[in-house]
Amino acid sequence: MSRRGIFAAMIAVCVGAAAHGAPENAQRTLRWETVVHAPVQEVWDAFTTQEGLESWMFPRAIVDWRIGGTLRTHDDPEAAQDDEGWFTHRVLAFEAPRMFSTRAVYPDDMSTPPVVEEAWSVVRLDPISDRLTRVTIAFCGLTVVPEWEDAEQYMNAGSASVMARLQQRFPPPTEHAGTTTPDPISRAAVSLRFVENPIVAEQIVPAGRAETWRALTTSEGLESFFAQKAIVDLRIGGLYELHFLPDAPPGARGADDCHVLAYVPEEMLAISWNAPPPFPAEREERTFVVFRLEDAPDGATLVRLHHGGWREGAEWDKVRAYFVRVWPHVLDALAARLGGEQGQ
Structure with missing residues (x-):
């Protein structure tokens, strides 16, 4: 060899x-x-x-x-x-x-x-x-x-x-x-070495990895707890868009023009991500989010989230602070949805 x-x-x-x-x-x-x-x-x-x-x-x-x-x-x-x-x-x-x-x-x-x-x-x-x-x-x-x-x-x-x-x-x-x-x-x-200060969050959700994976990687799944409209093309380079304001102009609907970076079925999903519209300069750049799924007791799934790729600067600090607040709510909504509650 x-x-x-x-x-x-x-x-x-x-x-x-x-x-x-x-x-x-x-x-x-x-x-x-x-x-x-x-x-x-x-x-x-x-x-x-x-x-x-x-x-x-x-x-x-x-x-x-x-x-x-x-x-x-x-x-x-x-x-x-x-x-x-x-x-x-x-x-x-x-x-x-x-x-x-x-x-x-x-x-x-x-x-x-x-x-x-x-x-x-x-x-x-x-x-x-x-x-x-x-x-x-x-x-x-x-x-x-x-x-x-x-x-x-x-x-x-x-x-x-x-x-x-x-x-x-x-x-x-x-x-x-x-x-x-x-x-x-x-x-x-x-x-x-890549130096950054990633956001790390985790949540145990009351569903197996297959069901959790579908919630994170299909339009129907994402629309059930995360966004009003989702576009997912699960392949390397495929679209992964979440529209929180679907009637807004293109580019201002939410996670516009984000893509699938890599994945292992039912184990790991990596996507590019952007800043919210109030931060137009930072929105032109991309950070990245990694979801990892691990088996938990009683048929549940541990979802680990890693949000990295941050830059330096006062406005970037504000963007990061925004997602520090947002991601725990997203994971809570995922757990509630998989537990039988209706998503937002």
Whole structure:
């Protein structure tokens, strides 16, 4: 398995499978999981910084870490930026240091293999303790092709290679380990780290993840508790608009021109978001919101919300303060609706 690991494995098997027949309509998500001996921030840096990627997966990496930015990697440690052979992923969404989503960008001279034409990846990092992190990789939106079993087997092999390499990067501590020193990735990555002050809220709702997911990702669901009118096109880049004032002029109806950034069905939804109309300059920019769904006791669902992407300035502080007040009410309304009460 090459240094490109799972990413190269995915591309290779997709090309081979696509050559043997037309794809079917069904889509699937594949998941792989491991536990590594490192704090969640160090694992995050290993995936999202140049120093981190070059320490375990790729000899050469260029990282532009922002939504819409890119991760460019190369097998040649001396490769120049304009050399051929770079492999590129676009950053779709992230919730530092817990989750990020990327999508492969194919060269102009390469047709997109049908099996990955709509696919994207989501990496989730869950701290187990201050020195252990669970790493879950989900490859979403895969189109089932006639040779799906072969494709799945090959991708499983690629994922095993990646997980093994990651565990080598963060080996278990030795029995007689002495004084530890700060991880060089964490030190070097400080200047690259996305600095923000996210809004974080959570709510347990009296419904399973499937029903909660429908409430957050369908027009009918959103209109039952959140907005008078909702437009949802659940795909990467699809519209996610909520109209609180549907009769207002376009652009002043609410969450206008917001989009789906990434998702894992019934687990995670990331969307772009905007400021309310009283803040016209800030409204031209986009923040992002991540909903994560987790099983809770008695068939309920824990909904975790992360609203990030804030800028500096007095007006931005006002926008943030507005959503600090709003989001708990939204989650309360979701819980009430799923509990059988009529939404607003």
